């Protein structure tokens with residue numbers, strides 16, 4: 307069952323179109339990855355889904371309702387979670403307080419306790435200021451904050467950016483578990499091969515358009531996708 311249907315969207319930050327007729331779907335239980343060339347519009351697509359793009363044409367159907375003109379707050383409240391690439395935690399607050407300040411969460415202390423079970427590495431850091439976390443710890447906190455409201459879809463903007471190879475694995479391992487929690491994933495990633503390896507389906511973007519799409523395993527095996535966009539296995 308499709309939960310998110312991005313229907314032929316266009317738009318951008320000014321009068322120049324960055325997205326040009328992008329079509330994309332995410333179903334229940336899926337991990338869907340968007341990869342592609344630098345500047346292709348991958349992060350812009352995530353911003354469009356979250357209502358953060360100044361100019362947008364087309365429809366974004368969330369569980370059948372068009373949310374293309376809804377506020378970001380409403381999208382968050384209707385079950386879409388978001389982990390931005392930067393500025394994704396409050397540096398001056400403790401880890402625990404970062405979880406407690408998430409808006410509109412019932413039984414917030416109990417949910418925060420659940421997050422410490424889900425991300426055990428955060429438990430001993432509960433009283434540390436988030437500004438003093440490592441990159442990987444901070445990313446786990448950002449995930450935990452997004453999961454506090456039990457979203458049915460989470461949008462991740464380059465979740466492994468600036469992480470060491472060991473931490474990249476930890477973060478991808480966390481992402482793989484999200485569908486089991488009832489949360490589908492739409493992720494934009496520079497680490498194209500690794501991200502597709504944990505995904506059911508993928509989209510390859512080039513200059514604001516979807517150049518190729520399909521089952522992730524098929525894209526990883528496609529000579530044209532490998533040659534133009536994914537590179538050969540290391």
Ligand SMILES: Nc1ncnc2c1ncn2[C@@H]1O[C@H](COP(=O)(O)OP(=O)(O)OP(=O)(O)O)[C@@H](O)[C@H]1O
Pocket residue numbers: 319320324342343344345346347348349350351496
């Ligand atoms: N806030 C902004 N204002 C104006 N133009 C922007 C803004 N953010 C991005 N752009 C432009 O939009 C285009 C697409 O950027 P975007 O960040 O979506 O690409 P991307 O595919 O995520 O790239 P990368 O893989 O390099 O992160 C680029 O030309 C970029 O310069």
